[in-house]
Amino acid sequence: MDTLTHTLLGAAIGEAILGKKIGRKAIFYGALISNLPDMDVLGVFFLSDSQQLLFHRGITHSFFFIILISILLGWLTQFWIKDDRVNWMSWTKLFFITLLSHLxxxxxxxxxMGIFEPFSNYRLSFNTIFVADPFYTLPLLVGVLVPFIGKRDSKRTLKWNTIGLIISSFYLIFTILIHNYVLQVMEQSMKEQELSFDHFTVTPTPLNTFFWMGYSYDKEGTWIGYYSIFDKTKKIDYFRVDRKDSLLIPYKKDEMLKNLKQLSNGNFVITKDDSNLYFNDIRFGQVSGWNNANDSFALSYNLNKNADNKRALNRLKYKESTYDWLVSLINRIKGKQH
Structure with missing residues (x-):
């Protein structure tokens, strides 16, 4: 998720666990610690572009890391912050639950994310929510702002914070239910159209959980389609993108390609633009694929030697203005009428 959402959830957890004991400081400590796993972004200073993509959400997003760092920080904090109201166990509890919420x-x-690193390279993802979703973030924002800027009152503060946590948590449950529903609809449409596939996945489009992209996986390529829960029809218009593995032959021994394949878990296609060859990770979707089936992918890595891939994952590659793109997205969320 985005930094703001992690910060707000950490702040809400801090208030819930230690707010009665140490007041607004609990919000600050929860917000601060909640973003600790994302320290892996510092890898950009000593890793190659492909290594950094794989390192992000790697070991710093593992059970091993959060257990170790929670115990260590809990022990150190009791010496740094002299407060008889909070013992080592309370600090450790705050840090562990906050970091666990991040994961x-x-x-x-x-x-x-590499939840079992360094013991396994398996990367866990459920594809139920977009990286930034205002429907999830806003209740947390309200629940944290009231106790932070308002008058400290234990009952009133706890009430608003709890309401924010409850509403946002129910929204997460809602996203899981919608994900399962959309998966059934889109997969059934694939079968009815007799389109072959080995595996099928759905993932939400930007900023919402009502409009989804579905994509298949097989050795030759992928089918991609879009569906809004407000569509009048459940027949999905799928389009085919060939995988073009043969274009990767010159890179088959390259560590860069190995990293990208591991990151994508096999969900990729190769495209060529003039003299540039791109490794496209399908999971992140297209920038505006519901308008243009040939639109660029959000994660498009230039395989050419010495290419700059610092922003290979960029969901902001809009060809139109941000306003036009947002209007287009909202209109498509509203659903197709036929």
């Missing part, structure tokens, strides 16, 4: 949110997105 939970990130596991629901499509990026994937």
């Amino acid at each position: 939970l949110l990130d596991s629901l997105t499509c990026y994937g």
Whole structure:
């Protein structure tokens, strides 16, 4: 999830666990610690572009890391912050639950995270929520702002914070239910159209959980389609993208390609533009694929030597203005009428 959402959830958890004991400081500590797993972004200074993509949400997003760091920080904090109201166990509890919430949110997105590292390279992803979803974030924002800027009152503060946590948690449950429903609809449409596939996945489009992209996986390529829960028809218009594995032959021994394949978990297609060859990770979707089947993919890695891939994952590659893109997205969320 985005930094703001992690910060707000951490702040809400801090208030819930230690707010009565240490007041607004609990919000600050929860917000601060909640973003600790994303320290892996510092890898950009010492890793190659492909290594950084794989390192992100790697070991710092593992059970091993959060257990170790929670115990260590809990022990150190009791010496740094002299407060008789909070013991070592309370600090450790705060840090562990806050860090665990970070892992939970990130596991629901499509990026994937190495939850069992360093013991396994398996990357977990449930694809039920987009990396930034205002419907989830706004209740947390209200629930945290009231106790932070308002008058401290234990009952009133706890009430608003609890309401924010409850509403946002129910929204996460809603996204899981919608995900399962959309998966059934889109997969059934594939079968009815007699389109072959080995595996099928759905993932939400930007900023919402009402409009989804579905994609298949097989050795030759992928089928991609879009569906809004407000569509009048359940027949999905799928389009085919060939995988074009043969274009990767010159790179078959390259560590860069190995990293990208591991990251994508096999969900990729290769495209060529003039002299540039691109490795496209399908899981992150297209920038505006519901308007143009040939639109660029959000994660498009230039395989050419010395290419700059610092922003290979960029969901903001709009060809039109941001306003036009947003209007287009909202109109498509409303659903197709036939």
